[in-house]
Amino acid sequence: MTSPGERRAEQAEPRDVGGGGPAGVAGAEASGIPLPDNVRPFPVPEPATLGADLRRAREQAGLSLAEVAERTKVRPGILASLEADAHERLPAMTYALGFVKAYARTVGLDPEDAAERFRREARRAEPPPSVIEVEPLDARRLPGRPLVIASVVGVAALLGLLAAVGLGLFDEPLPDIIMKYVIQTIISNH
Numbered sequence: 001m002t003s004p005g006e007r008r009a010e011q012a013e014p015r016d017v018g019g020g021g022p023a024g025v026a027g028a029e030a031s032g033i034p035l036p037d038n039v040r041p042f043p044v045p046e047p048a049t050l051g052a053d054l055r056r057a058r059e060q061a062g063l064s065l066a067e068v069a070e071r072t073k074v075r076p077g078i079l080a081s082l083e084a085d086a087h088e089r090l091p092a093m094t095y096a097l098g099f100v101k102a103y104a105r106t107v108g109l110d111p112e113d114a115a116e117r118f119r120r121e122a123r124r125a126e127p128p129p130s131v132i133e134v135e136p137l138d139a140r141r142l143p144g145r146p147l148v149i150a151s152v153v154g155v156a157a158l159l160g161l162l163a164a165v166g167l168g169l170f171d172e173p174l175p176d177i178i179m180k181y182v183i184q185t186i187i188s189n190h
Contacts, residue, residue, distance in 0.1 A: 050100070050117045051085035057107035058083075072102040079103060087122050096122070 048056075058068055065083075069076040078099055081089040090096040097115050104114035143151075164170060169177075 049085045050114060050121055051083045053109065054100075054103055054107060054114070055083040057104075057109050061107050063107065068103060068106050071106050072099070074099045074102060085121065093119075093122065 058065070063071075065076050065079055068074075069079055072079070078090065081087075082096075082100060082103060087096075090099075097118060100114050100118045101111035104111045
């Protein structure tokens with residue numbers, strides 16, 4: 001014979017029980033601890049993203065995306081990317097942070113808190129950097145030794161010519177220069 005309390009427990013419908021974290025019902029089931037028949041775990045919702053919070057705050061403020069764009073001077077496409085958490089479609093981090101702060105300020109959220117959340121979420125969304133393999137140059141693609149020597153000699157000759165022009169060596173006819181030098185040498189020796 002069963003007592004009235006036992007009959008009520010047998011007839012009880014399965015119920016949802018809160019506290020579904022690691023220490024709660026969901027955590028007990030995940031760790032292999034059997035649950036009573038009248039208890040079933042429920043999934044713990046993921047925390048809302050910044051984009052979802054921005055959208056919710058905008059809707060609660062009664063603003064359209066176009067109105068926020070007009071007030072913040074940020075293109076609607078960028079605001080839509082923020083709401084969709086599409087970090088890959090946003091500009092560089094510095095600009096994106098400015099857009100996040102302007103959007104948050106417009107819809108009544110704390111701009112600094114929003115910027116910090118954006119930084120955390122953007123870090124999680126970034127793919128790991130890929131390794132770029134560098135291969136040595138193929139010897140067939142390098143210029144030959146004669147071409148390198150001719151190029152160096154040509155550049156040296158060009159620099160010498162430019163220096164001579166800069167020093168004014170070509171301002172007077174060459175025989176006059178030689179005559180001046182000879183006359184100065186003779187005068188300075190006497």
